[in-house]
Amino acid sequence: MRLPLPLLLILGLAAQPLAAQPQTLTPAQPVTIEAVINALKPGQYLWAPQLAPAGPMMIVVSLAKQRAYIYRNGVIIGVSTISSGKAGKATPTGVFTILQKKVDHKSNLYNDAPMPYMQRLTWDGIAMHAGNLPGYPASHGCIRLPLAFAKLLYAETSFGLTVVITNDAPIPRLTPTPAALTGAAPAAAPAQPGQALVRWTPEKAPTGPLSIIISGADHRLIVLRNGIEIGSTPVSFSEPVALPAAYVLKNVDADGAHWLTMSLPWDKAAASRTVTPEERAKLALPEDFRLKLLAILEPGATVVVTPDTLRAGSTGKPITVIAEQ
Known part of the structure; x- marks a missing residue:
């Protein structure tokens, strides 16, 4: 895909x-x-x-x-x-x-x-x-x-x-x-127009580091493990995503996942701090997906939040490297 x-x-x-x-x-x-x-x-x-x-x-x-x-x-x-x-x-x-x-x-x-x-x-x-x-x-x-x-x-x-x-x-x-x-054509997703898909296929990459991408434009979260997409779900926000943000997982305990902020170029002076429960509550995702994701999270996993779309066909396009003559 x-x-x-x-x-x-x-x-x-x-x-x-x-x-x-x-x-x-x-x-x-x-x-x-x-x-x-x-x-x-x-x-x-x-x-x-x-x-x-x-x-x-x-x-x-x-x-x-x-x-x-x-x-x-x-x-x-x-x-x-x-x-x-x-x-x-x-x-x-x-x-x-x-x-x-x-x-x-x-x-x-x-x-x-x-x-x-x-x-x-x-x-x-x-x-x-x-x-x-x-x-x-x-x-x-x-x-x-x-x-x-x-x-x-x-x-x-x-x-x-x-x-x-x-x-x-x-x-x-x-x-x-x-x-x-x-240059091969990607497979079409088995979805009806307007249907929001939830995908969870951790068997595609059973082990390896995790990266999580959240798009404010698409209202979607993508989970990558070892560079392979293993999950995707629609999400909602209590307020619009105006600027990029980045986080790294500190630890997981009975209260859930605890994230630290990562400073960006326009906020270099800001020290790393723990994301508050109120800030975490601004993002909502399906509970069953949240529990599955929580089960595989380990310290060091990263989350990036962007106002940009992640949809293929906007900035991203297939790269044709080998073409038949």
Whole structure:
């Protein structure tokens, strides 16, 4: 099936140029995924690994947008500006894996040119590494990243990690599924028009870290475990969702789940605090679903709340990587 990607995981990140103070957002600015990503200037990036501290990772590179999107446990933890291959040296598209990593690498093809924090994708010279970002494709085929971002990303990746390079401009709202990566059509949901589905299929991912995404626009909650959707339910709010928010689970006891707030760019001074019962009561979901979710929650699980829609077909679209000729 085709999954969307939560806006908050873009908005909860701190944007930084190569050598300048972090760029931040204010509540008065447009809270849209397009506005945040498109506003990034060459050398800037977004990074918030705490929003999904564990789980499988994937990188999607859009040559059309000159952006790299980093996913963990199904949700975005980072976005960076890039510089891909120039005319005559175009970066190849397709599905790759990280074959080699080296902090201080020199090019074997281009006069020992420095390639800091190199992560090799092919044995014939294509890699991700730190380099100059002029705002347009300018490399010999590699994917250049801001130096600070390349260092952060290097620390989080491992051999065999999947890297998808595509010409498409749209990005998926959650980690793209195998169907999305091959361009296959998603299966239609067995629902009548207007029917709100409740799905609970924990057997799809029996173990692994949890991430919970809540959309104010859709009035829907999605549960991801190990990057796979295992549950979804309609929810209601006692007041509109105006701004993004993020939380991490502290513990579960007889009184239920206790969440800690995670500060966002426009509220960096706010200390982490426990969400009050009154605040928790603003969200209502089916009781049987709540009890099932409560039974699998463990400390460290994250919740992100976004005013944006999670529906496929808005910002998110399938990424066609392999197409028959």
